[in-house]
Amino acid sequence: MKLKSLLIGLGLMAGVSLAHAEEPFKVGFVYVGPVGDLGWSYEHDRGREEMQKFFGDKVKTTFVENVSEGADAQRVITQLAKAGNKVIFTTSFGFMNPTIKVAKRFPNVVFEHATGYKRAKNLGTYTLRTYEGRYISGVTAGLLTKTNTIGYIGAFPIPEVIRDIDATYMGAKSVNPDVKLKIVWANTWYDPGKETDAANALMDQGVDVLVQHTDSPAPLIAAQKRGVRAIGQASDMSKFADKAHVFSVRDNWAPYYIKTVQQVMDGTWKSQDFWGGFHDDMLQLSSINPNLPADVRAKIDQTYQGVKSGTIQPFKGPITDNTGKVVVPAGHTLTDEELAKVNWYVDGITDKVPN
Template sequence: MSLKRSLAFAAALTLPVPAMADDPMKVGFVYVGPIGDHGWSYQHDLGRLSVEEHFGDKVSTTYVENVNEGADAERTIRRLAQAGNDIIFTTSFGFMNPTERVAKEFPDKTFLHATGYKQADNLGTYLSVTYEGRYVTGVAAGLETKTNTLGYIASFPIPEVIRDINAVYLGAKSVNPDIDLRVVWVNTWFDPAREADAANTLMDQGVDVIVQHTDSPAPLIAAERRGNWGVGQASDMRDFGPKAHLLSVVNDWAPYYIDTIQQVMDGTWESQDYWGGLAEDVIQIVGVNESLSAENKAKIEAVTESIRSGEFHPFTGPLKNQAGELMVEDGVTMTRAELSGMNWYVEGMTANYPE
């Protein structure tokens, strides 16, 4: 190489290299239902869209919808990890074991599982404290029912659903001692036809307020057609039954998703069991029907604020089970661990506990 070329080559080595933009953090979401369910998965996807809006080109998100709980979930989660997603959110209770297995295979990835209880160094859990919204729902239903008979469309007999059924009953009982709460199990998160059938079955039994732990607006639509009350699940469902809509218990996941992703970006994230409720605005009571009396609206608002402020906890004793056995001492509030494993109905529930 000539001296001139050598000097030119050496000079080139010292020239500044244009900085490359950082690769975006890749974030994957796994949904149990369609994003158009207008309920649970819809709200999670609104949270994903908020992440994109907040972080801009710092993140790249993807999602997979309609994922069955079980083997399909494990394959989906693994594919997202193999595709280079840095964070993976799995958003249904039945995704717990698949998420745990895949997290062990990819210790350099961060996994977050909604509504479960298994954690690891790279696996955290998160939950919306729906029982707070359910208790408020029970108060509203207890105030507005004419038949004193409420109905609950239940998905699967897991602790989350059991404690929410109990919360509705306790809330209703606090304002109406004559309440009866009837339960129909549909064993699905999203099946509009089955949900509508369950709603009609309950209304045929004299139920005039329908509460649901399923994700489509079909029960509310059925209530509207028959002149009864219904309650929106996970999202604001008032447009599906304006006259029937008593209120909606909304999950707003955006604050949690944004904060968690920022922690991973900053290197400060640590595995935890996050519970977000009314105080964190993860749970919101929206769309209380304008036809309610001022007195009843005030009662609904008062109990909402007492829970939000921490003044009142729906699961503070004394609490007995259906057999009359004392489960929670007077003045004692159930711990997260106890609530996470709740497997009993409270005293006064006439429905058979699911086997």
């Protein structure tokens, strides 16, 4: 009896599960900004929370916020792998090389990197078709502007931001042939002070509709103070500028996080390059302002339906860049692989792509 009791205590009797077999499935997240940025990292964390709620006690999540893109990211990702996380989501473009380095060291861990293009057997990529939202933003800005000058606050000149600038301008140009686009680089994903400065610099140049590719509501707040319009980024930013806010393009990551974790738990996960958009509700137009003119609201709805259904394809040729080169021939629509490497401005944008 003593031996039987000892074996039961050690979990070695048939039908008795070892303690570690009952431990929750661990999932880690790495964020470039604070979860309170009210933009990009905030929405990734909302997706994490919804995924956690979906699985309940079966899953335990961990996140690390404010992680610099570079050596610090590699250290954090390594720590999460060593801590027993079975899936690790790294959620910023600058985490791409650190993620692939760590993935090589931990072949039994699944890694998922947002917005990048490097993959491996245990490393997949995922992103949103944010250019869909930018195209609608451009159409709206082109209709609303009275100065024929709209502005774009860029974070860093990576393919995602460059193609979204192009989509914004092409959308605006489709309804306003006289529109001009001015760009200011904040050189940060999240810094309310720098984002405010960028917004004011654009408004000083006559911009009266702002589009942002940074993560705080600071540009919206600055726009409201100066009586111009602005479009929210990543999350619903309407509460920060009730008059200036046009709408926000919200990122909805929860469906992807739930699906991916389930696949890993089931043993069906395979490395892939995933793109989500309006079609699968991973992009959403949030809080369209009722103070918009009726014709503008109607055009927003029409453009949204066209983009969602695929009848409007922003990167369908012919498209010429601003050096006169045909970058998308007639009859061709950029593939996802090509979209991931856009490094040119479309014809009509007078700036040069930064190195």
